[in-house]
Amino acid sequence: MLPLPCPPVARRGPARQQTAHRGGGRPSLPQRPARTHRRHGRRPDRLDREGPVSRPTITGLSTSWVRVPLGAGRGGSGATQVDLLHVTLTDDEGATGTGFTYALTGGAEALYALLTGLIKEKAEGTELDAWPRRWHEIAAATRRLGKGVALPALSAADIAVWDLRARRAGLPLYRFIGAHTDTVPVYGSGRSTHAMSVEELIEGSRTYVAEGYDAVKLRVGARRAEEDVARVRAVREALGDDLRIMVDCNERLDLPTAVWLGRRLDDLGVYWMEEPLPADDLAGHAQLATRQGVPIAVGEHLHGRHEFAHYLREGAASVLQPDVPLCGGVTEWLRISAVAEVFGAVLTPHFLPELHVNLAAAVPNCAYIEHFPLIDEVLAETLPISGGVAAPPDRPGHGMLWDTAALDRLRHA
Structure with a gap:
């Protein structure tokens, strides 16, 4: 068998503090301290957000179809070129993310049509934090096309979304x-x-x-x-x-x-x-x-x-x-x-x-x-x-x- 990393250990939260109920009944949870308003000089229970929360929205999805030569036959497929579908996403604050999919032995026309048609229409206007729902909507809408066309096209947009989200957070994707x-x-x-x-x-x-x-x-x-x-x-x-x-x-x-x-x-x-x-x-x-x-x-x-x-x-x-x-x-x-x-x-x-x-x-x-x-x-x-x-x-x-x-x-x- 291949060596596997140790499985992650399930983490348990701290044990709940229990206090005996007067009279010997069920134990009760500790009383939650009463909330106080910040104007009284006390720290609020929840984070106090200043101003409206930013909810960036995808405003543009553009796709370029690029043909990359491979020279002599590459790998086991013997492919001599790769059709790359390169996607750029833009949000309403000007941030961008890129993604791509590819075809080695034909079929790039179908990927390009999906990306410049249905996927573009559904992606544009989507708030970034609503992308998981949109992912499922696109997958459902293209289900009868077969996964070998629909999911590669969806992949390009999805990679771009994750790139955009990580870039907005200022973090490497991993x-x-x-x-x-x-x-x-x-x-x-x-x-x-x-x-x-x-x-x-x-x-x-x-x-x-x-x-x-x-x-x-x-x-x-x-x-x-x-x-x-x-x-x-x-x-x-x-x-x-x-x-x-x-x-x-x-x-x-x-x-x-x-x-x-x-x-x-x-x-x-x-x-x-x-x-x-x-x-x-x-x-x-x-x-x-x-x-x-x-x-x-x-x-x-x-x-x-x-x-x-x-x-x-x-x-x-x-x-x-x-x-x-x-x-x-x-x-x-x-x-x-x-x-x-x-x-x-x-x-x-x-x-x-x-x-x-x-x-x-x-x-x-x-x-x-x-x-x-x-x-x-x-x-x-x-x-x-x-x-x-x-x-x-x-x-x-x-x-x-x-x-x-x-x-x-x-x-x-």
Whole structure:
């Protein structure tokens, strides 16, 4: 099993003081002191607010569709570009927040239409503290579209809301949510593809180790299973038993092959096996979990807490990889984390370390974030990683710095 942080200890408030009732009846609570008005020179019982309470309201939601080139095929998908939907929210006091979602292999038109239509209409005019209600209204209004379109679009607006709220509070997002830690482990994922030779796989992993990483992810599933086992074994033998090795199957296997492969990867000490089967094959993953010993990871193709909960209830996965720009935003990501904690599962969010570092630092059950360059070309700063560990930026909001010139240059709509 994957190591989990100690569960939080339930905190109890101070015991109620009880005083004996005269005559031996039920104990009674202490008498509350009488309130006095501040003009009598006594401290009031409640905070005295000076002037009206500010209730900022969203006045603008603008969306840019940006096409970011990836060069040669990236990761397991082989994508050569990412369609980024970049959102800017403005409130009635001029404060702003940014968010985004993305599409790797098509479908950005649907996301753009939702963001510039229904979501814009419902977001504008919403008070920031009423956003949770609006989130549910948008989710309900788009339910028949399917979660794979609606929740990624909603994610972009939701991330921007959380960024705006944290910036208004003057706090980094992870502290605004409630900091659990100040540093997060990172695993190396961006230097392995199906097309690489064994020597290239070893060298890519070796560079991560030289930089202080203690875990790397390799791609399997595009070759014969026997060849994949040999490739993983070569990396293990070259870099030793102290290195944690994960494998990503990119939904490429059938159940018998996954069982066969999982048993042999277990012998090599593989830390988790990611998406061995198509993500919508819940029953297959549940069977696989009982027939081999490597923990199963899923999440990049799941949307919303209910889909993650189904996997946990069936014992089909113990490592969850929610992607905040796809799963429903910060709001839903935090719910998924809470559900995972109930089942003793860990989180290792998918891609985008610059954003996920804030969420990982705000919850008790995140084992790693993933180093994988995806949108670096439109970032003015990538996440600094030292010795395989990263810290959230000490800036208000999510702290992501956008290269506005690159966003303008690559803008599609």
